[in-house]
Amino acid sequence: MNYFGPGHGACPGCGFPTAIRGAIEVLDGKVIAVNATGCLEIVSSMYGRNTWGVPYIHSVFENSAAVAAGIETALKALKREKEGHVVVFAGDGATFDIGIGTLSGMMDRNHNVIYICYDNEAYQNTGNQQSMATPPGANTTTTPVGKLQPGKTGKKKDMVGIAVAHGVPYAASASIAYPKDFQRKVKRASEFEGSKYIQVHSPCVVGWGIDGKLTVEVARLAVETGLYPLVEYEHGKLVRVRKLKQRKPVEEYLRLQRRFRHLFKHEMGKEMLERLQRIADENAEKYGLDA
Amino acid sequence: MAKMKLYIGASNPPMSSEMKTGDWGTELAYIDKEKCIACGQCITFCPEPATSMVEEDDKKYAIVNHDYCKGCWICYTVCPVDAIEMKTKDIYKVEV
Amino acid sequence: MRKVVRGFYAIAEAVRLSKPNVIAAYPITPQTEIVENLAEMYANGELGDVEYVTAESEFGAASMVLGASAAGARAFTATSSQGLLLMTEVLYNAAGMRLPIVLVVANRSVSAPLSIWNDIQDSISIRDAGIIQLYVESNQEAHDMVPLAFKVAENKGVLLPFMICVDGFKLTHAYEPIDLLEQEIVDKFLPPYKPVVKLDVNNPVAMGCYAPPPYYMEFRVAMEYAMERARKVMIDEFESWYELTGRNWGGHVVAESCEDAEVAVVAMGSVVPLVREVVNRMRQDGKKVGLLKVRTYRPFPSEEVRKALENAKKIIVIERALSIGAEPPVTADVKSALFGIDAEVYPVVMGLGGRDIPRELVEKVIDDVMYGKVKPEKRFESLNEFEEVIP
Numbered sequence: 001m002n003y004f005g006p007g008h009g010a011c012p013g014c015g016f017p018t019a020i021r022g023a024i025e026v027l028d029g030k031v032i033a034v035n036a037t038g039c040l041e042i043v044s045s046m047y048g049r050n051t052w053g054v055p056y057i058h059s060v061f062e063n064s065a066a067v068a069a070g071i072e073t074a075l076k077a078l079k080r081e082k083e084g085h086v087v088v089f090a091g092d093g094a095t096f097d098i099g100i101g102t103l104s105g106m107m108d109r110n111h112n113v114i115y116i117c118y119d120n121e122a123y124q125n126t127g128n129q130q131s132m133a134t135p136p137g138a139n140t141t142t143t144p145v146g147k148l149q150p151g152k153t154g155k156k157k158d159m160v161g162i163a164v165a166h167g168v169p170y171a172a173s174a175s176i177a178y179p180k181d182f183q184r185k186v187k188r189a190s191e192f193e194g195s196k197y198i199q200v201h202s203p204c205v206v207g208w209g210i211d212g213k214l215t216v217e218v219a220r221l222a223v224e225t226g227l228y229p230l231v232e233y234e235h236g237k238l239v240r241v242r243k244l245k246q247r248k249p250v251e252e253y254l255r256l257q258r259r260f261r262h263l264f265k266h267e268m269g270k271e272m273l274e275r276l277q278r279i280a281d282e283n284a285e286k287y288g289l290d291a
Numbered sequence: 292m293a294k295m296k297l298y299i300g301a302s303n304p305p306m307s308s309e310m311k312t313g314d315w316g317t318e319l320a321y322i323d324k325e326k327c328i329a330c331g332q333c334i335t336f337c338p339e340p341a342t343s344m345v346e347e348d349d350k351k352y353a354i355v356n357h358d359y360c361k362g363c364w365i366c367y368t369v370c371p372v373d374a375i376e377m378k379t380k381d382i383y384k385v386e387v
Numbered sequence: 388m389r390k391v392v393r394g395f396y397a398i399a400e401a402v403r404l405s406k407p408n409v410i411a412a413y414p415i416t417p418q419t420e421i422v423e424n425l426a427e428m429y430a431n432g433e434l435g436d437v438e439y440v441t442a443e444s445e446f447g448a449a450s451m452v453l454g455a456s457a458a459g460a461r462a463f464t465a466t467s468s469q470g471l472l473l474m475t476e477v478l479y480n481a482a483g484m485r486l487p488i489v490l491v492v493a494n495r496s497v498s499a500p501l502s503i504w505n506d507i508q509d510s511i512s513i514r515d516a517g518i519i520q521l522y523v524e525s526n527q528e529a530h531d532m533v534p535l536a537f538k539v540a541e542n543k544g545v546l547l548p549f550m551i552c553v554d555g556f557k558l559t560h561a562y563e564p565i566d567l568l569e570q571e572i573v574d575k576f577l578p579p580y581k582p583v584v585k586l587d588v589n590n591p592v593a594m595g596c597y598a599p600p601p602y603y604m605e606f607r608v609a610m611e612y613a614m615e616r617a618r619k620v621m622i623d624e625f626e627s628w629y630e631l632t633g634r635n636w637g638g639h640v641v642a643e644s645c646e647d648a649e650v651a652v653v654a655m656g657s658v659v660p661l662v663r664e665v666v667n668r669m670r671q672d673g674k675k676v677g678l679l680k681v682r683t684y685r686p687f688p689s690e691e692v693r694k695a696l697e698n699a700k701k702i703i704v705i706e707r708a709l710s711i712g713a714e715p716p717v718t719a720d721v722k723s724a725l726f727g728i729d730a731e732v733y734p735v736v737m738g739l740g741g742r743d744i745p746r747e748l749v750e751k752v753i754d755d756v757m758y759g760k761v762k763p764e765k766r767f768e769s770l771n772e773f774e775e776v777i778p
Binding site for chain 1 (some may be wrong): 298302308309310311312315316334335337338339340341356358359361362363364365366367369
Binding site for chain 1 (some may be wrong): 408443446455462484514589590595602682
C-alpha cells in the first residue's frame with residue numbers, strides 16, 4: 001500500500017517527501033494526516049489526484065494543530081484512539097508564523113498528536129517569502145538583497161525551544177539527510193502520550209537555489225556546520241544530540257546555495273557570515289555538539 | 292454526455308498514481324543490477340518513491356520505475372557503491 | 388418538566404440532551420454562560436461520553452469542532468460577535484467541506500466601537516457562507532431548536548453547518564418558564580450521528596482537497612443545491628417536532644394577521660414578541676396591521692415571504708443590522724422576494740448596540756407608515772441628532 005506517492009507534484013529533488021513517507025511508514029500507515037496549506041498540500045491533495053493512502057484532512061493555513069486537536073478529541077470521545085496516530089504535517093510558515101497560536105493551544109492542552117514541521121525555511125509554495133524560520137542572510141523575495149540589507153536581517157525562531165517551554169513530553173529536530181534518524185525520532189515520539197513536536201530540515205531546490213544533486217549534501221552540511229543542530233528533548237531534558245566529529249565552517253554550507261551566495265560579494269556580507277558562524281558556535285556550545 | 296461525479300465530503304484515496312511524473316525530468320536513473328548491494332539507501336531517500344527492491348535468483352537489488360522517476364539525482368548521490376547512472380532521455384539528446 | 392431558568396441554561400441543557408461528542412469552548416460575552424453551564428455539567432459527569440475542550444481562541448474552537456466532525460463526532464460550539472468574525476474563515480471552510488457542525492450564536496454587536504450589547508450584525512455578516520441560519524424569538528424556541536439543528540445539519544441531503552441565532556442578553560440572560568425536554572423525547576427525535584464520510588484508517592479518504600477550475604464551481608453549486616434541499620428537510624423536521632412535543636413553531640416564516648393587513652411588519656429574533664403585542668393591540672383598535680416573523684434567514688424563504696405579503700400595501704422591515712453603503716440585509720432579501728409585487732417597503736434600522744426598542748417606538752413606526760408620514764427609504768429610529776467632529 002502506498003502511503004504517500006508516487007505521482008505527487010513535488011519538485012524533482014524536493015526534500016520533504018522523503019520525510020513524509022518515512023514518517024508514515026515507520027508508523028505502519030496507522031496515521032490520520034492533518035495537513036496545513038503549503039507545498040505539501042498543493043502537490044499531494046488535488047481533488048481527484050490525491051496521493052495519500054492514509055486518511056487525510058486539509059482545513060486552512062493556520063489551524064492544522066487545532067484540527068488535529070479536534071480529531072484527537074473526537075477519537076477519544078468515540079473510543080477510537082487505538083485506531084491510529086494523529087499526525088500533523090505542516091510547513092514552517094504554518095508552524096512558526098501564522099499557526100503558532102493554535103499550535104500553542106494544542107501543546108498546552110497536551111493533545112496526543114505528533115506535530116511534524118517540515119522546515120524549508122520560507123514560504124516556498126508562494127515563491128520563497130521569508131518566514132520566521134528563515135535564517136539571517138537568506139535572500140528571499142520579501143527580504144531581498146539590496147543596498148540597505150544583505151538579505152534577511154532577523155533571526156531564526158527556536159521552535160523546538162518553544163515546544164520544550166510548553167512542557168511537551170517530546171521535542172526534536174531532524175534532517176532529511178539522516179532519514180533513519182528522523183524515522184527513529186518519529187517512532188520514539190509515538191511512544192509518548194501527549195503533544196510531540198518534530199522539526200525536519202528539508203531543503204527546497206527552487207527556493208534555496210540548489211540542484212537535486214545537492215539536496216542531501218546541503219542538508220547534511222547544515223547539520224555538520226552546527227547551523228541546524230539535531231537535538232532531542234524528552235520531558236524537557238536534552239537527552240540526545242548528534243555530535244560532530246569535525247565541525248565544518250559555515251561557508252561550506254552557504255556557498256552551495258544561491259540564496260546565500262551574495263554574502264560572498266555584498267559589502268555587508270562579511271558581517272553576516274561572521275554572524276552565522278557565531279550562531280553555529282553558540283549552537284555547538286549550547287548543545288555540546290563538538291565531540 | 293455523462294455527468295461528472297462529484298464526491299461530496301471527501302476525495303477518494305490514491306488516484307494520482309495516474310500522474311506519471313516520469314516525463315518530468317531530462318534524465319532517468321538506471322541501477323546496475325550487478326553493482327547493487329541492496330543497501331536500501333535509494334529506497335529510503337527517493338522522494339517519489341520511484342525505487343523498489345526486487346529479488347531474482349537469490350539476488351536482491353533495487354530498480355527504478357521510470358513511470359515516476361523525475362531525474363532528481365538524489366539516489367545517485369546517496370548510493371554508496373555508485374551503482375546508479377543518470378542517463379539523458381533520448382528526446383533531450385540534441386545535436387548542436 | 389417546566390422550570391423558570393435563564394436562556395443560557397436552557398440552551399446548555401438542550402445541548403446536553405442532544406448528546407454531542409465534542410464541545411469546544413471559548414468565552415465571549417454574552418455566550419460565556421452557555422459554555423460555563425456545559426463545563427459544570429461536564430465536571431459533574433452529567434454530559435455522558437463528551438469531551439469538553441477549552442480552546443485557545445474562537446478560531447481554535449471552530450477548528451477543533453471542524454476536526455472532530457471530520458473524524459465522525461457530533462460537535463458543538465457557541466460564540467458571539469468578534470468570536471464569530473474570527474471563526475469566519477473556519478466556518479466557510481466547514482461549510483465547504485460539508486461538515487454538520489452546530490453553532491449557537493448569542494447575537495452581539497460588532498466592533499468598533501466595542502459593544503457587548505445585542506443586535507444581529509455578527510450573524511448577518513456571515514450570511515453568504517452557506518450556513519443555515521435560524522433566528523429564535525424566545526428561549527423556549529432556542530431550547531427546542533438545538534436538537535432540530537443537529538438533525539437537519541446531519542441529514543444526508545443537507546450536510547451544512549447550522550447556526551441558531553439567539554439574541555444576547557435579551558434572551559440568553561433572561562429568565563423564562565421553559566418546558567425542558569426529556570431525554571427520551573430527544574432520543575426519539577435525534578438518532579446517533581452517522582457520518583457520510585469520516586477520517587478512518589480502515590477506509591482512507593482525503594478531505595479538504597484543493598479544486599482547480601474544472602471542479603471548483605461544481606462544489607459551490609452543490610452547496611446551493613444542499614441549501615435548497617434544506618428547505619424541505621427543515622419543514623419536515625418542524626412538523627415532526629410538533630407531532631412529538633406539541634409545540635408548533637411554524638415553518639420558515641410565521642404570518643400573523645397578514646392576509647388583510649394594510650401594513651405588515653417583518654421582524655426577526657427577540658423583537659418579535661414585542662411587535663406581536665403591538666400588532667394585537669392595534670388590531671383591537673381596528674387598525675389593519677400584521678406581523679411576519681422570519682425564522683429561517685438562510686435559506687431565505689422567498690416563496691413564503693412573497694405569499695404572506697402579497698396583499699400588504701406597506702411593508703415595514705425591522706432591521707437590527709446594517710449593510711453599510713447599501714440596502715439593509717433583511718430588506719434586500721425581502722424586496723427581492725417581492726419583486727414584481729406592487730408594495731412599498733419601509734426599512735427601519737433600530738436597536739443597534741442594544742439600544743432599547745420600547746413599545747411606543749414600535750407603535751410610532753407603524754403609525755408613521757400607516758398615515759404616510761414617512762417615505763419608503765432607509766430610516767434610523769431613536770437616533771440622536773449628532774454632529775461629527777473631525778479634528
